[in-house]
Structure formats: C-alpha cells, structure tokens
Amino acid sequence: MIKWMAALLGYFLFRFPGAILGFLVGSFLDNAGGSNRGARTVFEDFTRQSVSPADFELNLLSLCSIIIKADGQVNQRELDYVRQYFLSTYGKEKANAIFRTFNEVIKKREISAQRICTYLVQRTRYEVRLQLLHFLFGIASSDGQVSKAEASKLKEIAGYLRVGQYDFESIMAMFIKSADNAYKILEIERSATDDEVKKAYRKMAKKYHPDRVVTENEAIRKGAEEKFKEVQKAYETIQKERGIS
Template identity: 35%
Template sequence: MAYGKWIGGFLGFINTHSVLGAIAGFVLGSIFDVFTDRNRGERYSGMSPEDIQNSQQDGARNGFLFSLMVLSAHIIQADGKIMHSEMELVRTFLRNSFGENAVAQGNEILHKLFDYRKQKGEYVWKQQIRSSCQEMAMSMPEEHRVQLIAFLAQIAKVDGRVDAAELEAIREIAQNLNLNPDIVDSMFALGGSSLEDAYKVLGISSSATDDEVRSAYRMMVMQNHPDKVANLGEDIREAATKKLQEINNAKEIIYKARHM
C-alpha cells in the first residue's frame, strides 16, 4: 500500500528515537527504515525556496495526520470498546480528504495501532500517549493542537453517548498538549443552542464580566481561525471554518442575553 502518498512523509520530519517515531516504525514497517538522520539532513539539498516551503507544509500535514491517527486509536478504545460509528467517522474523514484508497490504508493503520497497544500493555501505551502528546506540544502550533482535540471530541460524540473514560482521556490529552483542559468542554458544547452551552463554548462562566466575554471570544477566534490551519489541507480548514461559525453563534447568544 502507498502509505507514503498521504502519511509516510511524516517519518522524514521526526526524531527516529522519539516515542512517535517508535510507534510509526511499528505501524508503517519498512518505510520507517528509508528515513535516516542523513536523509532528513539532506532532504532540502538542491531545492528551490518554494519547493522547500511546500515540503515543509507537507511535513506539517503528515505529522498532524499521523498524530491524529494515534490519538484517534487511543480514544476509540478508551471505553474498552471499538464502535463501528467511531471507526466510520475516521474512515469518512480519510475518504473526504484523500479518496477511497486512503480508507483501506487508514483502517489498517488503526488496527496496527490497536495491536501495538495490546502488545505493549495498557500502562506502557498510556505512558507513550503522554510522551507523544508532549512531543506534539513542542512541534505543533497551538491552533493545530486545538484541531486535534476537536476531532477527538467528534469521535467521542459520534455514537450519541460520551463515556466518562472517553472524556477523561481527552482531558488528559489536552493537558499533555499544553492546552487548557477547559477547551474540552468547549468542544463538546459546540452546536448547542442554550445560553449554558454558549458560555461553555467560550470557556467562561455566566459570572464573567462583559470584558471577559469579549476577551474569551477573541481568544477562541484566534485558536480556531481557518487561516491558521490552512497548511493542514482544505478538509481541516473547512472544519475550522465550521467551528468558527459555531463560536460566532455562541457569542451572539451571550451578547443578546447580556444586551451587549
């Protein structure tokens, strides 16, 4: 399978001795051996500035996608069950982003991640997820990490019931990504129509001052602005655009209630 067409490039942008590198090596197999420290050091040799920029953007996207698959596998199994609806959500994302061929590839990657978790055991796996998140926190801008949390929230919600173990796992991921854990409540409140939901979307309480409301709204716009994730691809940009619309709706509900 042509992993390199949509995700294998990630391996050229990581430290081979990192936790994510170890996971990638297990999941992607021999492709991992192609990328050495020397290859990474020479990858830009003879390339034009435009080609270098495009390569860096591809690397950012591939890194985001592999991280997304690892964290998705973690949340799908968080409640001890692998739900068809959760797997299908990931497949739909891959299908819309890369076409039908990517669905089979992504499905195989998820199952290899499940096997990796079983092989390592729960304690080691969770330690590796924690370390992987810390790597992501150092290498990804905040806006990209916010989009990871948003997708994980979709996985947890897709079967119509959010298990306490799923919620706890996403909170822990957010914390290890150096994000405010309150952002998890915000993601789960998106799309709600009540005033209570609106406050959760902005990550504030109903006792917040008008200035705090405005400040929280500006922060949410910065974190979720589509232009900040444009290099991750049109699919991610569209998801951010939808979230921004829901953030704007939450702001309007609060402003109307407060006569602002």
C-alpha cells in the same frame, strides 16, 4: 537549501539581522518550490520539520484508537468517522492502506498516550494540538454522545498535549452541552459583565477566524469554520439571554 544560502548572504550583507531575514525569505522560497509535493494531511501545515507525515499519521492513529477504546468497546460509528477523515484527506487507495495499519493499532492492548503526546508536543505547534483535540472530540461524539470515560481520557490527553484548561473547556463545550455552554465556549464565567462578554467574543472570533488559517487544505479550513460558527452561536445565545445589542 535555499534558506541557508540566503541566510549566509544576508549575514555577509547585514550581519546577524540579515541572516535572520535571509533565512525567512529562503524558507518561503523553499516551501513555494515544494508546494506540489502531493496531498498534505489535515494537520501537516502546522507541524514542524522534525516530524515526518508518516510518523505523525501513526501517532494520530494511536490517539484515535485510545479514544475509540476509552469506554471499553469499539463503536462502528467512531471507526467510520476516522475512516471518513482519511478518505477525504488521502483518497480511497491510500486511505484503505492507512486504515489497515489502524486496524492493527487498535488491536494493541496498551498504547501510551503520554508517550505519544510528549512526542507531538516536541514536534508540533500549539495550533495543531488544538485541532487534534477537536478531532478526537469529534470521534468520541460521533456515536451521539461523549461518554464519561471518553471525556476523562480526552482531558488526560489534553493535559499531555499541554492544552490550556480554558481551551480544553472551550472545545469540550462544542461537543458536550450544558447550561453554561455558551460561556465556556467564549472562555468566560456566567458572572462576566456585558462588556467582558463582548471582549471575549472579539478575542475568540479572532482566534478561530478562518482567515487566520492560511492553508490550501480544505479539511483545515472546514475545521476552523466549524469552530468559528460555534463561537458565533455562543455569542448569539448570550446576546439573546441578556438582551445585548
């Protein structure tokens, strides 16, 4: 409500530029006033206002079930990974209620990944979709490896989420090891020059630096720190390999 009043006042004072400024200031005040509305999900800070937490959770659960069933079997370690996420985010009571819903979701024979992702693309920012893809990779790798079927499904979901190829390969390289892993994480080719390596590292370090994640949510901060450490490790690997100072 405050943002619209501030926008109207700004318009009367400074016309259209004033309306924009008033809306931004009012939005900040609205958010500040609602900062005690209860626990937020690991992804909620990045969602747009057109998707409710309940809707987002249901779609998240559906994507989790798709990954868990991707290789034709339901692995207990993958189920435990999802359960632990909800326990750390919501606490035991609500997490158990959510997981009961999850058990119903996972029993469904067909869930349309494309439909879910289309819904999320329209209602979430790119940052949350990167975080979401990272979370899904975490589920797939929680049993010790990402199977070919899981990797294929994750690539399909990334396409539906409109995650860029380089971003997808960078996240995948954090979970699936290969000879060119470090280069993939930095989103460059092995043929890149030393200067290009340094430039790529600075770009990725800035992209995934925890300081860029302005949030009170501990889970989001941990996710950003994890990615940042992987970027650092990748650069140190290439430094050692090439003797870059």
